[in-house]
Amino acid sequence: MAKAESAANVECLNIDFMRYLVKQYSELGQWTSAFFWADAAAAAGSGMGQASGDDIWLLASAMLARGELHRAAHAVTTRGLHKRHLLCLGVVMRAFLAAKEPATALNMLEECDPALLEPRNTDQTHNRALAGVLVWQAKALSCLERREAAAEALASALRADCACYEALDLLLEQHALTPRQEMDLIEALPISQQLSAAEGILVRRAYHERIQRYTPSSAAAIPPPMDCPMSQEVETVRSRTLEASSCLARRLCGAAKWRQALAALRDPWGCVPVRAACLVELKKSAELFSFAHTLVDAYPQEWTSWFAVGCYYYLIGKSEFARRYLSKAKSLEPGAGCVWLLYGHSFARDSEHDQAMAAYFKASQLMTGCHLPPLYVGVECSLLNNPTMCAKFLARAAALDHGVDCSEPPGPDPERENKCRWGSVHALVHNAHVAHEAGAAAFAAGDFRAARTLLLRALDIARDEKDLDELDARWAPTLDALGHAGRALGRPNEGLTWHTRALSLRPARPQTLAAQALCLALLGRDADAARAAHAALARDPDLVVASTLLDAILERLDASQAVFGNDEIPQFPFPEVAVPPTPLTPATPRHDRTNTSDMSMSFD
Numbered sequence: 001m002a003k004a005e006s007a008a009n010v011e012c013l014n015i016d017f018m019r020y021l022v023k024q025y026s027e028l029g030q031w032t033s034a035f036f037w038a039d040a041a042a043a044a045g046s047g048m049g050q051a052s053g054d055d056i057w058l059l060a061s062a063m064l065a066r067g068e069l070h071r072a073a074h075a076v077t078t079r080g081l082h083k084r085h086l087l088c089l090g091v092v093m094r095a096f097l098a099a100k101e102p103a104t105a106l107n108m109l110e111e112c113d114p115a116l117l118e119p120r121n122t123d124q125t126h127n128r129a130l131a132g133v134l135v136w137q138a139k140a141l142s143c144l145e146r147r148e149a150a151a152e153a154l155a156s157a158l159r160a161d162c163a164c165y166e167a168l169d170l171l172l173e174q175h176a177l178t179p180r181q182e183m184d185l186i187e188a189l190p191i192s193q194q195l196s197a198a199e200g201i202l203v204r205r206a207y208h209e210r211i212q213r214y215t216p217s218s219a220a221a222i223p224p225p226m227d228c229p230m231s232q233e234v235e236t237v238r239s240r241t242l243e244a245s246s247c248l249a250r251r252l253c254g255a256a257k258w259r260q261a262l263a264a265l266r267d268p269w270g271c272v273p274v275r276a277a278c279l280v281e282l283k284k285s286a287e288l289f290s291f292a293h294t295l296v297d298a299y300p301q302e303w304t305s306w307f308a309v310g311c312y313y314y315l316i317g318k319s320e321f322a323r324r325y326l327s328k329a330k331s332l333e334p335g336a337g338c339v340w341l342l343y344g345h346s347f348a349r350d351s352e353h354d355q356a357m358a359a360y361f362k363a364s365q366l367m368t369g370c371h372l373p374p375l376y377v378g379v380e381c382s383l384l385n386n387p388t389m390c391a392k393f394l395a396r397a398a399a400l401d402h403g404v405d406c407s408e409p410p411g412p413d414p415e416r417e418n419k420c421r422w423g424s425v426h427a428l429v430h431n432a433h434v435a436h437e438a439g440a441a442a443f444a445a446g447d448f449r450a451a452r453t454l455l456l457r458a459l460d461i462a463r464d465e466k467d468l469d470e471l472d473a474r475w476a477p478t479l480d481a482l483g484h485a486g487r488a489l490g491r492p493n494e495g496l497t498w499h500t501r502a503l504s505l506r507p508a509r510p511q512t513l514a515a516q517a518l519c520l521a522l523l524g525r526d527a528d529a530a531r532a533a534h535a536a537l538a539r540d541p542d543l544v545v546a547s548t549l550l551d552a553i554l555e556r557l558d559a560s561q562a563v564f565g566n567d568e569i570p571q572f573p574f575p576e577v578a579v580p581p582t583p584l585t586p587a588t589p590r591h592d593r594t595n596t597s598d599m600s601m602s603f604d
Contacts, residue, residue, distance in 0.1 A: 035062035053085035086129040093136040102140035131161035151176035175367035180403025209247040214254035272304035303333035319346040337367035371401035387445035391421035398428035422450035432461040452485040476505040492522040510540035
């Protein structure tokens with residue numbers, strides 16, 4: 001009789017209305033109210049037999065939002081719902097990850113029914129829940145340093161739900177795949193089967209723009225629009241989104257167009273690493289200080305806030321303080337590869353090459369598909385006078401950037417392999433920055449022909465047209481390096497041409513003027529060389545190359561004059577001046593209009 005009354009009382013409650021209240025209060029951020037009605041809905045469901053998995057999921061989600069992590073996990077695990085309900089499994093994994101227990105989160109996944117972790121072609125709601133579980137699995141694996149498994153989990157999440165942008169974002173932030181592998185993954189996604197035509201165009205466009213973060217905006221390969229009458233409207237909507245501006249800023253930043261990238265960021269709080277990098281390159285220390293200070297006040301638990309602080313101290317030249325705040329950033333997010341890159345830059349600035357290489361190697365472990373860590377390792381190897389290892393790392397950087405196999409064939413002849421090491425880099429390189437660094441390293445190693453070839457390759461990649469005057473000012477070092485290579489190859493005329501073009505991009509640079517003076521001296525144009533050396537010293541009096549060259553030119557001029565002797569020094573007579581004849585009668589002196597009565601030589 002009591003059971004019948006209890007069931008009747010429960011039937012008087014509208015459970016669907018209570019669930020509606022839970023969702024509405026959750027959307028409003030009133031988690032205490034959401035918890036109250038979720039608890040009531042779960043109790044009403046259990047009174048009728050057993051609470052449904054959806055009700056417990058709502059209850060655990062409200063607990064999780066209130067910060068009650070273990071309580072949320074307990075509400076699910078005591079009922080065994082994590083074994084048969086995907087949404088409940090996702091809440092449990094989120095709770096344990098927030099509690100810094102990634103191993104426990106993975107154990108919850110292992111206890112789940114394997115059939116529940118298979119995608120279903122006819123149930124996209126199940127696939128979206130599965131994608132969420134796989135994303136949390138990838139985060140747990142990343143915390144345990146199992147990055148390859150994490151990348152595979154994120155790829156599986158994308159295949160299960162093509163609309164799961166978080167999976168793509170995490171996959172790209174980790175740099176787990178090469179650009180070619182990323183493109184193959186995007187092309188293989190069943191977007192047309194899971195989304196409508198218009199949404200498919202939006203997703204495909206967004207994904208292609210996102211993966212081409214190191215591609216210049218002019219060279220970005222955007223997929224052609226699908227056969228949809230609303231394709232133009234979809235493109236317009238996409239261009240208005242904040243994510244589109246962030247993607248554009250990333251591409252411009254990868255092309256070293258810092259001002260354009262900074263202007264493209266419409267959201268002042270988004271894409272923190274890109275904004276910080278642009279401010280560092282533009283040397284806007286005051287703006288970077290304000291930006292970092294605002295981030296630390298608003299988001300002290302985010303690693304990007306302390307990364308911005310480290311960028312500021314790196315910009316003003318305080319490497320020790322920069323490393324202190326970068327250490328805090330990587331303690332909050334150990335997988336942030338850009339933090340380790342800047343950490344290595346701070347050591348490289350202080351000429352601590354071993355520590356810089358260690359930081360770059362750590363970044364390479366975290367960013368296995370990115371070409372930047374091996375590029376910087378190659379630069380450090382060149383500075384340590386190890387051209388063989390330098391060429392290997394630069395070849396790896398070129399291969400990763402182009403997405404080709406970087407495995408080297410065995411070389412039976414060590415001498416031949418030593419001679420052809422720069423040729424392998426030239427065959428792989430499709431990035432102007434990598435080609436420039438390889439050319440500079442080849443020049444430092446004494447292989448001037450290979451240096452000239454690689455530097456010309458860098459210019460060919462950098463420019464869209466044949467006219468060198470259209471190059472950006474950042475390629476002036478490449479032109480200067482070509483001038484040095486031409487002079488080292490016995491072509492001072494060619495070197496002079498390159499230095500002149502470099503001066504057109506960066507006028508009055510003292511180092512370029514000194515190099516121009518050296519080429520002029522080799523051509524026997526001592527007067528022009530002296531003028532160029534004087535101009536260099538006028539802008540940098542401590543420039544040793546210019547002062548030494550000027551002394552040598554003056555000594556040579558003195559020696560050439562001593563050969564002829566003092567008698568043979570050419571004389572330059574004064575020009576004749578027509579003097580008017582003196583008049584016979586003295587003219588009446590005219591009074592000077594100047595009043596001399598007030599003039600005095602006294603200093604009293």
